[in-house]
Amino acid sequence: MSNILVVDDESSVLSAFQDLLGSGGHTVATARRAEAALELLKADPFDLVVMDICLLGMDGLEALRRIKEQQPTLPVIVMTGHGTMQTAIEATKLGAFDYHLKPFDPAEMLAAIDKALESTRLSRSQVVLDPETTAAVAGDAIIGRSPGMQQVYMAIGRVAATEATVLIRGESGTGKELVARAIHQHSRRAARPLLVVNCVAIPDTLLESELFGYERGAFTGATARKTGKLEHASGGTVFLDEIGDVSLGIQAKVLRVLQERCFERLGGKETVHVDVRVLAATNRDLEEAIAEGTFREDLYHRLNVVTIHVPPLRERREDIPRLVDYFLERYARELNTDKPPVAPDAHRLLQESLWPGNVRQLAHCIQRALIFTRGYPIQAGDLPLPGEVGSDRAAVSGLGDQGLGELVRRYLATYTGDRAHEAFIEQAEKLLISEALRRAGGNQTHAARLLGLSRPTLHAKIQKHKLHADTDRQAR
Template sequence: MRAKILVVDDDAGHLSMLRTVLSGWGYLPEGATDGEQAVAMVRGKAYDAVLLDVRMAGMGGMEALSRIREYNPAVPVIIMTAYSSVETAVSALKTGAYDYLTKPLDLDVLRLTLDRALDHMRLAAENETLRRKLATGVAGPEIIGASKAMRELFTLIGMVAPTEATVLVTGESGTGKELVARAIHAGSARAGGSLVAVNCAALSETLLESELFGHEKGAFTGAEKRREGRFMAADKGSIFLDEIGEIAQPVQAKLLRVIQEREIQRVGGDRPIGVDVRILAATNRDLKKEVEAGRFREDLYYRLNVVSVPVPPLRERCEDIPLLAQHFLLRFAEKNRKRIKGFTPSAMDHLVRCPWPGNVRELENAVERAVILSVGEYVTERELPLCEGGHPVEGPAEAGGATGLAGRPLDDVEREVILATLASCGGNKSEAARVLGITRATLHKKLKKYGEE
């Protein structure tokens, strides 16, 4: 479906040009010549985005922005103005503008900004739809994502959950494997029973065996009374064995028997006890390689891996980062009693560019830290941690250092700093101009001077 864009500008020529350009890009543009008309049109029809001029006769752009946000805070509003200033940009962003562009517009930047705004809105809508569908199904509200990889994961969860199959959830650390296991349990016929989770990596061999199967009184020093294990606690429900690749081989053998015979034997006990439990396991290891190395039993591997549910790493679903980041921001803002609305565009770009080797857990920690450090209504890049393995993204400050700049012509230094800043901003000239503290028109002149335009 073609996106509907409302263009608001009291310059008839500029308005007509933008409508023609947007039509050529496949959008459905409509026009308004003042803020009051724009607010009325937004109240009467759903638009996918708004391009809004600041200086207009009658109701100005900033007041119109505020009124539009009051009525529909979800629609992205991109501010346009020929009067570039830091104060105007900050005011627009605080009022809720998605981004800020200066006239004369660079059409490439406009298209990039508009496409990005529409993508964010589409992802938010798709995620909300998925969450509504899954609210009575399997995934629950904590599994967030609208990317192709996550849609495939949701489909697989929906297929596996109603069965009694043993499931092996695989994926890197921090991807949310336990959430997937909980979603599978919630979508099963066992949802009325308990889901008992055990972190196999946190316990020694002896303690893990006792934890899983229980023990009889006097079975070992300190066993002063009989204890029921986690398998008995999960009877008629499910048990989630996290980090299954970490368990020692003697416990592997006993676990294999549980899967095969559906019965356990307490440590120090002499009789088997039947259990009705569905087993869900997870690992961040390649269990096939562990089998080949002789560290994991092959027969247990095949018993556990009846159905494999791989959870994608965050770097393979970068389009979900804005959804996840906003979700964490709202949660931690409420927890810390802070009034924070969202991220500035440059902060969100920073989040999307980071590789996140720790996956969703690392992103969650970064957002919590940013919320705690933030002093305004929007999280900025300053509150976010460095990325790329703990090193800063290369920018003007890392482009050579003072030693590398000494003794060089000023024009060369300026050119290098400008190009490095532009590269760190992903080619977004408006953002680069803001970082450099100059207007977009000045940046354009300097790029032209250095033959880069």
């Protein structure tokens, strides 16, 4: 797990953190003075510092300044029992990852710690671009020597050293986050934080406060000011994953950040200025979303300064053998087992499969096969692939030949005329969305995923067809 340093002059607080974090498998070191903490940081590598501001001798703000001078990517969560607005502002300006008032809620503190540790992982985990041999790669890597991937590597090299906003486009599972991390680590901001915001994983009602923060009293439960990801990443980079799924209201605030490098926190009037580079990614057709009115055209042009297209796996099948070898090496190390050979029939199946989930699906396939074969040769039957090669495409084709074909014949036997085509398509869409909502229990986010639509697009279609959806459940 992680190595965490807690600095506080109260023994009871140090003991509480040792119990709280130790039970989660973390290693906890403690110090009662800032001077001792700085010595510990020189002697040992830490993944996170949690520090009180009010300390005997050197105060926490001065210690924070020195930590950031020596280790700029090391996240520091500050806390105090005597919080003032000025203290919060100063801590944020000095680069504090988060700010908490005592007594704090343990669940909220653990959530902040988890986010900070993820920031550490992203900052320290280097993305290797297509190494000569996969055996020596300990962390993440972008694998592939196909023409499409060569274009990706060249684009990373050209944009990394600039301050340009980059839009990374590609299907789900193609590795868009790895491309963003590679851009950051080769940029002039590499020594500063990279923070990832998965826009589709956070309900829209919470995404605004996650990005921009909020002021005390902004809503029920907002008992203290909280800074957002954009402030935390100041001097570094923010990666907005699945930007095509955010609401028009949040799109407007993101646009302002790109244009003016400033925003207001939720419930606040003070303008916050940030020095941050924005990278964004989407698997959506943004041009179609603009036509539907669910994505702002001005934001599209701001994001689309440079576009990198990451090809789907089916368009770079020549890379599959190297990807398989990389995942075998990686997961064999993690599972502490020998790297097994792959039988010719398994190689054939891997090479010819459709991979709708792209590289992510291939990785999970290899990982599962290793778990169940336990070092023995991997056969075609060990691969968790649905049905025969091309089964997804065959299933769709079969559905069209049989079920849908019969339905169309019956429809045209009864209905013809000017609106025959339009009425059929509208009714089919309405039934499709209704069934997706039923399967998702009324949750629009889950239904959108089932249909491969963005949340705003689905919402517009629900309103168009006057369908019922559980919007309260979506917000939770």
